[in-house]
Amino acid sequence: MNLNLRTKLALKIQHMIGWITFPAWGGVLIALMRFVARYRIPQLREIRRQYKEIKKSTTQPIVICSNHLTKIDSIIINWSFASVWSYMRSFKYFSWNLPERANFYRNIVLRVLCYLGSCIPVDRGGDREAVKKSLDKLAWLLKKGHTITIFPEGTRSRTGRINPEGVAYGVGRLVRAVENCKVVCVYLRSHSQDTYSGIPKRGSEFYLTMEAVEPKTEHSGLRATRDIAFQIIEKLKEMEQEYFDRLGQGSMENSYA
Secondary structure, three states, rough: OOOOHHHHHHHHHHHHHHHHHHHHHHHHHHHHHHHHOOOOOHHHHHHHHHHHHHOOOOOOOEEEOOOOOOOOOOOOOOHOOOOOOHHHOOOOOOOOEEEEEHHHHHHHHHHHHHOOOOOOOEOOOHHHHHHHHHHHHHHHHHHHOOOEEEOOOOOOOOOOOHHHHHHHHHHHHHHHOOOOOOOEEEEEEOOOOOOOOOOOOOOOEEEEEEEEEOOOOOOOOOHHHHHHHHHHHHHHHHHHHHHHHHHHHHOOOOOOO
């Protein structure tokens, strides 16, 4: 990790501006999801309680790893995990994420929202040095007590199911770069979500489950990076299978594990 002082200062300023302005833009986003899109998360209080317990139970850096089906998965995760008041008390609870530049930096409104919303843009298929710089920023933020959300698949699933063979190794590199890193695996899905999409359907009800894990490996180098990435994606695959098992048993009403 080799970040210069200017980059570190820029990240601190971005975090501070996002925190100060959060009641405005955060409140608008939540209102849009609740009252315009009419999204629902049946077990919202229980989800927030569990996430709070995970945060309180450890001083270790936390990386949130989730499946990826829509362009706003990270927004829904942040909404699910804490209230506006909780984020204002400790904005480090609000997770940084890595949106694809091509999807979110096309106009000034989205660019401003991404900046305020703790985003570090990435270019899919970009050069290795640019990717390394983004991961270095995330590693530095983790060591400073911030939370990170990353999608191990690297892109939205085109089949609507997790593909372990398509895992990106960036998550493995990030976990290895930060000592004693804890991973919170999250499986998020609307009951009406069959495959990938841009925005979930209006009136969607979301299932969300989480499980904290600490990936370990006896390997080194690239093999260690791959091993950790596969451990995480396999855990997400298990959580996905649990979702569909419950769906097949007709037990998804007010579902949460």
